[in-house]
Amino acid sequence: MDYYFNNNGEPFTANAVTGDDAVAKGEAVKKTGIADVESWRLSLDSDGNVVVFGGAKNETDAQAQQETDRIAQIATDKATADALAGE
Numbered sequence: 001m002d003y004y005f006n007n008n009g010e011p012f013t014a015n016a017v018t019g020d021d022a023v024a025k026g027e028a029v030k031k032t033g034i035a036d037v038e039s040w041r042l043s044l045d046s047d048g049n050v051v052v053f054g055g056a057k058n059e060t061d062a063q064a065q066q067e068t069d070r071i072a073q074i075a076t077d078k079a080t081a082d083a084l085a086g087e
Contacts, residue, residue, distance in 0.1 A: 007027065038059060
């Protein structure tokens with residue numbers, strides 16, 4: 001699958017017409033050979049390589065991992081806020 005990413009490395013579109021137009025304007029980059037996964041799982045790393053959130057996990061397991069990561073981040077943010085409030 002081909003996919004287009006904006007200049008921030010976020011998924012933009014899988015539509016070839018829209019994506020090629022954005023590439024021509026310098027607003028996107030095209031990557032080929034992308035795994036057939038939901039676009040929310042796609043991003044580019046700082047070297048321009050495609051990263052698939054959850055790796056080879058299926059969609060359900062990737063969503064569960066996203067929720068687990070979200071809850072962990074909330075706990076980390078709360079601990080940081082509590083530590084700053086105690087200073």
